[in-house]
Amino acid sequence: MAGRPLSPIPASTPPKLRALVQRLRDAKEVSGKTFAALAKDSGVSERAVGRYLGGEEVPRLETVKAITRACGRKEDDLVRAWYAAKAEEVLPPSARNVGPERVTSRAQFVESMIFMRIEGGYPPLHQLEKNAGRDENGETRLPHSTLHQVLHGQIPPTETLLTAFIDALSMPAARRRHWLDVHRSLFADAPARRPWGQPPPVVRDEPPALTSCEAADRALLRLEQSEDIKRKTGQLKEPDDYEVLGLGYLNSPAPDFLWPEYDDEEIAAREAEAAARLSVQERVDLREKLRAMIDRSEPG
Numbered sequence: 001m002a003g004r005p006l007s008p009i010p011a012s013t014p015p016k017l018r019a020l021v022q023r024l025r026d027a028k029e030v031s032g033k034t035f036a037a038l039a040k041d042s043g044v045s046e047r048a049v050g051r052y053l054g055g056e057e058v059p060r061l062e063t064v065k066a067i068t069r070a071c072g073r074k075e076d077d078l079v080r081a082w083y084a085a086k087a088e089e090v091l092p093p094s095a096r097n098v099g100p101e102r103v104t105s106r107a108q109f110v111e112s113m114i115f116m117r118i119e120g121g122y123p124p125l126h127q128l129e130k131n132a133g134r135d136e137n138g139e140t141r142l143p144h145s146t147l148h149q150v151l152h153g154q155i156p157p158t159e160t161l162l163t164a165f166i167d168a169l170s171m172p173a174a175r176r177r178h179w180l181d182v183h184r185s186l187f188a189d190a191p192a193r194r195p196w197g198q199p200p201p202v203v204r205d206e207p208p209a210l211t212s213c214e215a216a217d218r219a220l221l222r223l224e225q226s227e228d229i230k231r232k233t234g235q236l237k238e239p240d241d242y243e244v245l246g247l248g249y250l251n252s253p254a255p256d257f258l259w260p261e262y263d264d265e266e267i268a269a270r271e272a273e274a275a276a277r278l279s280v281q282e283r284v285d286l287r288e289k290l291r292a293m294i295d296r297s298e299p300g
Helices: 016-029 035-042 046-053 059-068 077-088 106-119 126-134 144-150 159-166 173-186 214-231 265-296
Strands: none
Touching: 016 046, 016 059, 016 077, 035 046, 035 059, 046 059, 059 077, 077 106, 106 144, 106 159, 106 173, 126 144, 126 159, 144 159, 159 173
16 A cells, blocks of 8 residues: 555545545555655645545546546546546436437536536636637627526527537537537527627516506505504694694694783874874985986086
């Protein structure tokens, strides 16, 4: 046995991943290399080698190939085991990798796209976007956010996106034609994706708009409901008869200042005095106007 002994593979490890890890362990034992030597020859850190051989996660395909070469084994010996472990990790148990001639539903088509990605080494979405390149307008052909939605079944794939996806995975031309034909038959009636910056379409089946009278009736109803709630909770006081008639001041408490009371003779005397002052002022104003007119008419 080379190097320190390996701990047993955890019981919680999925079956396909367990098979892959066991085959990696067997390759290491046959090679007789220690963890340090295996890490040096494969270009993978010793800590990462221990993590992958411990069954903690599915390693990248390139990592499996590098460890396999460092152990003196052919890459193909463990590539199929890696495909199965990765599919077990990212797909439901019912998913099956079938060819284009056996795909009969949109869900199966999306699963097939995920299998295509696995067969291509399961590159990150950002890497796929980079591999697809840009179109003649300089826009990315395969936005990673849109591809994420497609692979999670949130939106249907367009033919343009599928073509860019196939190009990013360097799929042979013959397989490309088959998958494009299947896509056209399954997604012929799928709505096209709205280009970036284009406003959404107008929905014609919206409920009719309220007229001004209907809106006013609803507003009054909400107001009455609100007042009813305030009345029941004591936040609103019921008006008395004086307030309804606009005579609330008659029912209000007396002010601190009391106006003086006058009899009829006093009121008549005050009115006569005010009229006399007004007539005297008018006579004074008239004299001043006449004097000014005479001064302007006399020669200098």
